[in-house]
Amino acid sequence: MGLHIKAKITRRAVVCSAIALLSVAFVAALVWGPWYIEDQHIHDNNGALVPSAGIIITGIRTVLVAVAASAIAGIGLYYTHKSHRHAEKLYLHSQDQFAHARDKDREQAELTREGQVTDRYLEAIKLLGSENVTQRLGGIYSLGRIMRDSERDYWAGADVLAAFVRTYARKNSSGNGEGTHVHREDVLAALNVIGTAPRQPKGSSLSRYQTIDLSGTDLRGYDLYDLDLDMIKFDRADMAGCDLQGSTLRRSSLKDVTLREANLVGANLFRTRLINADLSRTNLTRAYMSQAHVHDAIFDETNLKETIATKIYGLQYSQVDDSLHDESTQFPEGIRDWLKTRTEEEARAAEEENLP
16 A cells, blocks of 8 residues: 555656646747747848747747647546546446445345245244134235245245145045034135135246145035136035136136036136036036036036037037026037037927827
C-alpha cells in the first residue's frame, strides 16, 4: 500500500512539473514567438517595425492561443473519456456485486423457506397422528397449504393425505368400510384438499402426472362434488351413493368400483377406466364419457340421458339395453345404427300386428 501511494505522489509531481514547464513555454512562445517566427516581416531593412507589425504579432499570438486551447480541449476530452470508462467499469462492477448479493439473498431466502416448509410439514404430520379430530383437521389443512405454496412438496403432502384416507376409510374384509356409513369429517377434509389443491406435474412434462392412490377405500355417501379428481386410482373402492356432480375424473382408474346410485351429473369421465364397475342406478346425465373404458361394467337402470359417449370403449348392446337413455344420449355410431334398426323393426312389427 505504501509503495502504491508513493508511486501515485511521484506521478502527480511529474504531471504538475510538466504542466508548469508547458505553461512557461507557452508564455515564452506568446511573448517571443512572433518575433522569432515572423521577424523578417515585422522589421524592415533598416530594423524598424513595419506598420503592419502589430497585426502580424496579434495574428500569430491568436494562432498560438487557438492551438493551445485545442490542445487543452483535446486533453480534457481524453481525460473525460478516461473518467467515463472508469466510471463505467465501476458501474459494471457494482452491478456484478449487486447481482451476486441478490443471488446470495435469494439462495438464503430459499433455504429459509425450505426450512420453514419442513418445520410446517413435520408439525402437520404430528397433528395427523393425534387422537383429537380438531388437531387432525389442522394437520390436514396445514398440508393443503403446503401443497399450494410449494410445488416441490406437493406430492409428499398428497401421498400423506392419500395414506390417511386409505387408513381411516379402509374397506373391511367383507367389502364394507370400517364403521358402516360413518362419514368421518377428517376423511372428507383430506379428500377435499386433494381435490382442490392445484395438481403439480411429476416431471417437466405436463403429461407426467403421478397417480394418487385411493384404492380399496370405503367412500360411500361422501359429498365430493366439483372436485378435481383426475389421475386418481379408485380401484376396488366402494363409492355407492357418492355425490360427484360436476367433478372431473379424467384418466382416473375406477376398476371394480361400486358406484351404485351415485350422482355423476355433468361429471367429466374422459378416458376414465370403469372396467367391471357397478354403475347400477347411477345418474350420468350430461356426463362426458368420451374414450372411457366400460368393459364388463354394470349399467342396470343407469341414467345416460344427455350423456356424451360418442367414442366409448367396451360398450355392449346388453349394457345399452339395461340403461336408461333416449334420443339425447350420444352413443357411438355403431350403437346408434343398431338402436335405429331395432326401433324400425319394432315399428314394422307393431304395424303388422295391427293389420286385419
